[in-house]
Amino acid sequence: MRMEVSRHGPLGCALFGVLLCPFASAAPSLSPQIPFDVTATQPISLSSLQGNFDELSWQTFIALNWPALDNGNPNTGITIGKQDGATVWESWKESYQIFRAKGQTPLPWDAPATLPEVCKQLKPGRLLQQMGKVPDMLDEFIQPFESGPLVDQNGAYTRNEIVVNQSMFNGIVDNGLYSIEGQQKFFAAKKTNTVAFSCGSNDTSQVGSVMVKASWKVLGANDRPQDFHTVDALVYTPGNSDPSHGPIVEESCASQSVGLVGLHIVHKTASAPQWVWSTFEHVNNVPEQSTPVAQRKGPYLFYNAASDSAINQPPPRPWNPAVKATPSQVVREVPLTGPTNTLNAKYQALLRTANPQSVWANYQLISTQWPTAAPPPNCQISAANPLGNPAPSFLANATLETYIQGTTPQASSSCMACHGNAATHVTESPRTSFADFTYLLERAQSTSGQGAKQ
Amino acid sequence: MSTDLDNFVGLSSALTGIPIERLAPQLDPVGLPPLFLDYVTPRITTDVLNPLLTQYATLAADHVPPDKIAQQVLVTTQPTPNSVLAARSIMKLWFLGVWYQPYDAGSYKKGDSAVVSDQAYIYSWAWKVAQAHPMGYSESFFGYWNEQPSSLEDLTGVPATASSSAQQGDRS
Numbered sequence: 133m134r135m136e137v138s139r140h141g142p143l144g145c146a147l148f149g150v151l152l153c154p155f156a157s158a159a160p161s162l163s164p165q166i167p168f169d170v171t172a173t174q175p176i177s178l179s180s181l182q183g184n185f186d187e188l189s190w191q192t193f194i195a196l197n198w199p200a201l202d203n204g205n206p207n208t209g210i211t212i213g214k215q216d217g218a219t220v221w222e223s224w225k226e227s228y229q230i231f232r233a234k235g236q237t238p239l240p241w242d243a244p245a246t247l248p249e250v251c252k253q254l255k256p257g258r259l260l261q262q263m264g265k266v267p268d269m270l271d272e273f274i275q276p277f278e279s280g281p282l283v284d285q286n287g288a289y290t291r292n293e294i295v296v297n298q299s300m301f302n303g304i305v306d307n308g309l310y311s312i313e314g315q316q317k318f319f320a321a322k323k324t325n326t327v328a329f330s331c332g333s334n335d336t337s338q339v340g341s342v343m344v345k346a347s348w349k350v351l352g353a354n355d356r357p358q359d360f361h362t363v364d365a366l367v368y369t370p371g372n373s374d375p376s377h378g379p380i381v382e383e384s385c386a387s388q389s390v391g392l393v394g395l396h397i398v399h400k401t402a403s404a405p406q407w408v409w410s411t412f413e414h415v416n417n418v419p420e421q422s423t424p425v426a427q428r429k430g431p432y433l434f435y436n437a438a439s440d441s442a443i444n445q446p447p448p449r450p451w452n453p454a455v456k457a458t459p460s461q462v463v464r465e466v467p468l469t470g471p472t473n474t475l476n477a478k479y480q481a482l483l484r485t486a487n488p489q490s491v492w493a494n495y496q497l498i499s500t501q502w503p504t505a506a507p508p509p510n511c512q513i514s515a516a517n518p519l520g521n522p523a524p525s526f527l528a529n530a531t532l533e534t535y536i537q538g539t540t541p542q543a544s545s546s547c548m549a550c551h552g553n554a555a556t557h558v559t560e561s562p563r564t565s566f567a568d569f570t571y572l573l574e575r576a577q578s579t580s581g582q583g584a585k586q
Numbered sequence: 587m588s589t590d591l592d593n594f595v596g597l598s599s600a601l602t603g604i605p606i607e608r609l610a611p612q613l614d615p616v617g618l619p620p621l622f623l624d625y626v627t628p629r630i631t632t633d634v635l636n637p638l639l640t641q642y643a644t645l646a647a648d649h650v651p652p653d654k655i656a657q658q659v660l661v662t663t664q665p666t667p668n669s670v671l672a673a674r675s676i677m678k679l680w681f682l683g684v685w686y687q688p689y690d691a692g693s694y695k696k697g698d699s700a701v702v703s704d705q706a707y708i709y710s711w712a713w714k715v716a717q718a719h720p721m722g723y724s725e726s727f728f729g730y731w732n733e734q735p736s737s738l739e740d741l742t743g744v745p746a747t748a749s750s751s752a753q754q755g756d757r758s
Binding site for chain 2: 176177178181504505514515516517518519521522523524525540541542549552553554555564565566567
């Protein structure tokens, strides 16, 4: 089990409307402890709670990116940013390690990741796996709703991954949700069985379930590695010989240095049973749309001031990661708020106190989406208000929801509104069920070896 | 001292029967009340709106129950006063997300209608009163169509009456 680390600062009270913390500290701190839940400060308002959840986001970002020991626990002997290295969340389980071919049981939490044969002869590194819910479909670089890949200024596709913490991993494994047959068995066992991952809680001092989705760019000759959190990666592209599943691609694996450009952190807590959706980006990713063109100096990672390409348009098909593509021309459609910019500056300055060159000071919070409706007890969700009135109503990461930014209902990115549609992979009506805001369960494959069919 | 927005929400609550805290939650990321007040003000004119808000504030200060306030606001004479026509349009705005221009006011012509915003459509109260959801937009989870809808009280904050309770019971 992961050890618990005592937290700096008060987090023993929380849950707005139920439990308030009258002495919450305004001073941020660098701590390896993942917050259990938000701490609400008086007087309560929409903006004050947004600030509280944004604080939660930054504290969680720092804890998850804390330097890790070989066993994945935070190394409390050093401070974040002293030097760049493996982080806590990078020891968590990637989706391909959970939803395996033929619905095989995941290997134990502490077991190392299995590598494709084509990668095994290369320098060891973090596998950026592209295998998705359907074999041969390359979905780890294609964004939600197949809206297209993101291409950096070097013409390379960004790569994505999704990992979960041990609490969520156990929730999947212990309930057999990693295979289609396991999901069927889970629902057949008891009529009232529903997917409900564990909640973080100040009352129980439990972190609860956390998911992380990361986007990485391959570092090229024009990139400054010292500006990024970097890892040595094995960038794996599975082969595809079926034209109906996309372009013909030869299986390949390349050892490459990649830099972190986007990070979603999703945390289920007692005050947010719809999960807290925090999203961070590299500060050099893109300009804001509201910034006059002449003032977009950059250089940016996904925008070229000298280019006249249409903004926020996916590259033309076919999408083949093995072929260099025209760089994406991306702007942020919804600007950061003033308070978020202020909070970013505060935490970036704090990170620089540990190391003026800290790579982590090069990341910024875009915003945090959280439910404004007070939740029912015991981390339940109100059927009458299942999304809990999320604030802000829309939230997008320019590297992960590039092409669905904006403020149009049903078309623009809203974490909760989208993930509220997530379902299990059991197809027999009526037991296809709500999957507690994660699409991961749709990646479950059949033990019969027929793969995952929609 | 209540603000125009407070009085507008209070008046709206009296007219619709929806509790104030549901129309204007303390934590409101959507913000329909100020949008609606800004929208209706030039359309019904301050000559009509201000007396309506004052009428509401006075009655509310006298602890007149909301349903009695609505009765007084909606009391009709012939010809129907513009204040009554405006109040009816405000009711329809909350329930349908649509503004029906009640009378000519400057460039706004009687009979004109418009959906005020996408959010006004989504969060209009007719859907919840019908225990349904807007066409093309549902926040309910997969398979909700196979489940009993939430109760009227859970959806609107308004307890079902004895007769409607019986009707609701028939569906369970």
